Amino acid sequence: MDGGGYNFYSGLKTSMEQQRMSPKSPLPGFVDFHGKRKQMVKIQVLEREIGVLQEELKSLEGLHPASRCCKELDAFVGSISDPFTPIKESDTESHHFRKQICSVPWICCSSSCLLQKKMAKLCCCSCCSSSNSKCTGSNCLKTASKCAQNCC
Amino acid sequence: MSVTELKECHSATTDTVNNLRDRLKQKRLSLLDTDISGYARSQGRTPVSFGPTDLVCCRTLQGHTGKVYSLDWTSERNQIVSASQDGRLIVWNALTRQKIHAIKLPCAWVMSCAFSPTGQSVACGGLDSVCSIFNLSSPTDKDGNVPVTRMLSGHKGYVSSCQYVPDEAAHLITGSGDQTCVLWDVTTGLKTSVFGGEFQSGHAADVLSISINGSNSRMFASGSCDATARLWDTRVASRAVRTFHGHEGDVNAIKFFPDGNRFGTGSEDGTCRLFDIRTGHQLQVYYQQHGDDIPPVTSIAFSISGRLLFAGYANGDCYVWDTLLAKVVLNIGSLQDSHEGRISCLGLSADGSALCTGGWDTNLKIWAFGGHRRT
Numbered sequence: 379m380d381g382g383g384y385n386f387y388s389g390l391k392t393s394m395e396q397q398r399m400s401p402k403s404p405l406p407g408f409v410d411f412h413g414k415r416k417q418m419v420k421i422q423v424l425e426r427e428i429g430v431l432q433e434e435l436k437s438l439e440g441l442h443p444a445s446r447c448c449k450e451l452d453a454f455v456g457s458i459s460d461p462f463t464p465i466k467e468s469d470t471e472s473h474h475f476r477k478q479i480c481s482v483p484w485i486c487c488s489s490s491c492l493l494q495k496k497m498a499k500l501c502c503c504s505c506c507s508s509s510n511s512k513c514t515g516s517n518c519l520k521t522a523s524k525c526a527q528n529c530c
Numbered sequence: 531m532s533v534t535e536l537k538e539c540h541s542a543t544t545d546t547v548n549n550l551r552d553r554l555k556q557k558r559l560s561l562l563d564t565d566i567s568g569y570a571r572s573q574g575r576t577p578v579s580f581g582p583t584d585l586v587c588c589r590t591l592q593g594h595t596g597k598v599y600s601l602d603w604t605s606e607r608n609q610i611v612s613a614s615q616d617g618r619l620i621v622w623n624a625l626t627r628q629k630i631h632a633i634k635l636p637c638a639w640v641m642s643c644a645f646s647p648t649g650q651s652v653a654c655g656g657l658d659s660v661c662s663i664f665n666l667s668s669p670t671d672k673d674g675n676v677p678v679t680r681m682l683s684g685h686k687g688y689v690s691s692c693q694y695v696p697d698e699a700a701h702l703i704t705g706s707g708d709q710t711c712v713l714w715d716v717t718t719g720l721k722t723s724v725f726g727g728e729f730q731s732g733h734a735a736d737v738l739s740i741s742i743n744g745s746n747s748r749m750f751a752s753g754s755c756d757a758t759a760r761l762w763d764t765r766v767a768s769r770a771v772r773t774f775h776g777h778e779g780d781v782n783a784i785k786f787f788p789d790g791n792r793f794g795t796g797s798e799d800g801t802c803r804l805f806d807i808r809t810g811h812q813l814q815v816y817y818q819q820h821g822d823d824i825p826p827v828t829s830i831a832f833s834i835s836g837r838l839l840f841a842g843y844a845n846g847d848c849y850v851w852d853t854l855l856a857k858v859v860l861n862i863g864s865l866q867d868s869h870e871g872r873i874s875c876l877g878l879s880a881d882g883s884a885l886c887t888g889g890w891d892t893n894l895k896i897w898a899f900g901g902h903r904r905t
Contacts, residue, residue, distance in 0.1 A: 417536035424543040426731055430769065431550040434810075435557065444562045447792075447806040447813055448569035451836070454789045455854060458835035461883040462585075462899045463578065483608075483625055484588045484884050484898035 555775070558811070566804065566814040567856035578837065578852040580860045584901035585850070587867040588884075591622050591894035593629055598874060598888035600642045604649040605696075605880045611652045612894055613643035619654055621666065624879070624886065624896055633664055633676045642691045646699045651679065651716075653702055655689025661704050663716055682714045684721055691740045696747045703750055703764075705737035711752050713764055723767040725752070726760075731769040733760060739783050745790025749807070753781030759795050761807050774805045776812045783830045794839060796827030802841050804853065816841070816851050818858050829875045834882025842873035848887060862887065862897060869893060 531539070564572075596616030603610055609630065610622045617638030621631040639657035646652065655661040661682040671677050687707030695701040695713075701722070702714045710732060711725040726732015735755035743749040749771075753759050757777045760770035779798030786793045787804070792813065796802045802816040816839065825845035832839055832853070839851040840862070846869065848862035862868055862885075869889035876887045885897040 413533045414531070414536060417533060417540055421536065421540050421543055423731075424540070424547055427547050428543070428550060430731065430773075431547065431554060434772075435550065435554055438554070438557045438561065441561060441809055443564075444806075444809075444811045444813055445564045445569060447809060447811055448564060448566045451566060451787075451789070451792060451813070452570060452573060452575070452854060455835050455837045458788070460833050460835035460837055461881070462833045462838055462885075463835065484896060485586065485900045 551775075561809075562811065565856070566854060570854035575854050577855050577857060578859045580850070581901055584899060585860060585862065585865065585897055586900045587865065587895050588898050588900075589624065589627055589896035590867070591620075591624070591627055591896070592892075593620055593622075593632070594618065594892045594894075596892060597890040598892060598894060599640060600654075601875050601877055601886055601888045601894060602644045602652075603877055603879050603886065604645045605647055607649055608879060608884075609645070609649060610877075610886055610894065611643050611645050612888055613640040613654050613656075614892065615640075616892075619643055619652055619664070621652065622894070624884070631666055631676060634673075636662065636678065639688075642689060644692050644694055644702070646694045647697050648699050651699065653692050653694065653716075655682075655692045655704055657688045659683075659685045659688055659706070659708075661685075661689050661692050661702065661714065663702075680716060680719050682712075682716070682719055685710070685712065687736065690736065690738045693740055693742050693750075695742060696744055698747065703740055703742060705740040705752055707736040709733045709735060709737060709754070711737055711740060711750070711762065713767075723764060725762050725767050725770070733758070736780075738780060741784045741786050741793060743786050743790050743793075744788070745786075749790075751784050751786065751793045751807075753784040753795055753797075755780045757781065757797070757799075759784055759793070759805065761793075772807070772810050774810060774812070776803055776805075776815075777801065779826070782826060782828055785830050785832060788832055788834060788836045794830050794832060796830040796841055798826040800824035800826060800843075802827055802830055802839060802851070814853070814856055816853075816856055818849070820845060820847060828872065831876050831878045831885065833878065840876055840878075840885055842876050842887065844872050846871050846873065846889075848873045848876070867895070869895065 594614040594616050596614045598612055598614050600613040601610055608624045610624050612620050617635050619633040620629055623630055637656055637658035640654050641656040643652060643654040650667060651663055651665050653661055653663050662678050663680040664676045665679040668677055685706040685708050689704050689706050691705040693703055700715060700717050702716055703711055705711050710727040712721050713723040715722050733754040733756050737752050737754050739753040741751050748764050751759055751761050757779055759774040759781050761772045763771050777797040777799055781795050781797050783796035784793060791808060792804055792806050794802055794804050800817060803812055804814040805812055825843040827841050828844055829842040830839060836853060839853045841851060842848045846863045849858045850860040852859050870891040872890040873887050874890055876885060878885055883898060886894055888894045
């Protein structure tokens, strides 16, 4: 009798546990509805994209070709002075070169600077005039403004 | 309609979209009568050439103990803020190499940083999905750290990029892994506008980069993992002004051209491209073989005239492109004193006289031109 009662309750417990662990599937209609909404949203997004693409296609009618944009860009680039754009060396450039070096705060006369030899020839500031002198970066930075005033 | 019918409708609509895209592509190709290099050659433009000592590394900024991921210059004062995997922002005096501030971040996984237009604040964002603002004038806390002034919370994904709106220290734009860009009011910490996202037309994948137009700060461009760049008007958040196709991979970097009518992009596909914002034309592709591999472009910047395009690549190269003739004129990555490994970020000083590069070797380097130049 005990075994029978035990078996009944254990069976009920097992069944309830099973229900908790693996609930029944929702009604078929519910799953279908959820899937519909997702598909409808996707279609709406695509329809919006169609509208945008059609507008863009229309805007291309009568649009000028790329060569006009290239011409504008080329004209702009040529009109702006650029610190990074090199020019060819010539005798007449030395004055401009001196002016250039003394006005740019980044290039200093430190011993590690690759321009030291050029500076020794062209710059008149005391820290750079001697090719034997080794001026530190910080010293040179302090005198950079003086260099700009005195040399240029 | 049943789900099956809806799926059929979806398939048909997709076909319509693809068909329109093809027609658009063909129409655009027909308008590309030349590219920039073709035009410049026809005008007899002289190529830019650099001598071996023309571009020099004149400063190395050492102090980070992790990879540098992002940097930004001030608009004045020659200061730089850098963000690193070591969990710190460092504000540098670029001329003297001094560290002015070293800010310990609440989240070490930082991806982007930016200076405010006044130079009074810095912003950063990363994997915490938050953009944090630090006022550099604030008194430090008991540990000597600059405290967070404001946290811009709301993104549902990482913050990949951030930039203050020029001349508006109160507004900032972020790009995010949640596929949106957001315009923030820094004073209140609230979103002013959301560009893209679930209910609006926008990027279909993570936003990796943004750039605000220096000539018209109402316009900004974003680059995404969906391989497109998009142009936005901050007054119209509902949809992009234009979408730019062409790249075949993530658009990692984006920067407006100095004239404000074009922007450049750098991509995982190894190319840089130049697009015109008014017509949508792709004006130029910048690509050169790097050996056997095709390293992604990590970062780009234009020189002040736009004649040069600086592009950092994942393999440590940093090409200087002649934008008009589409030729590489120098590889900074191969110069003496260059970085070891990847150059992850770069930026030009406000006056255009110096380029700063940041790398995975934990250093930042300042490059300047030391040869003859046009006056």
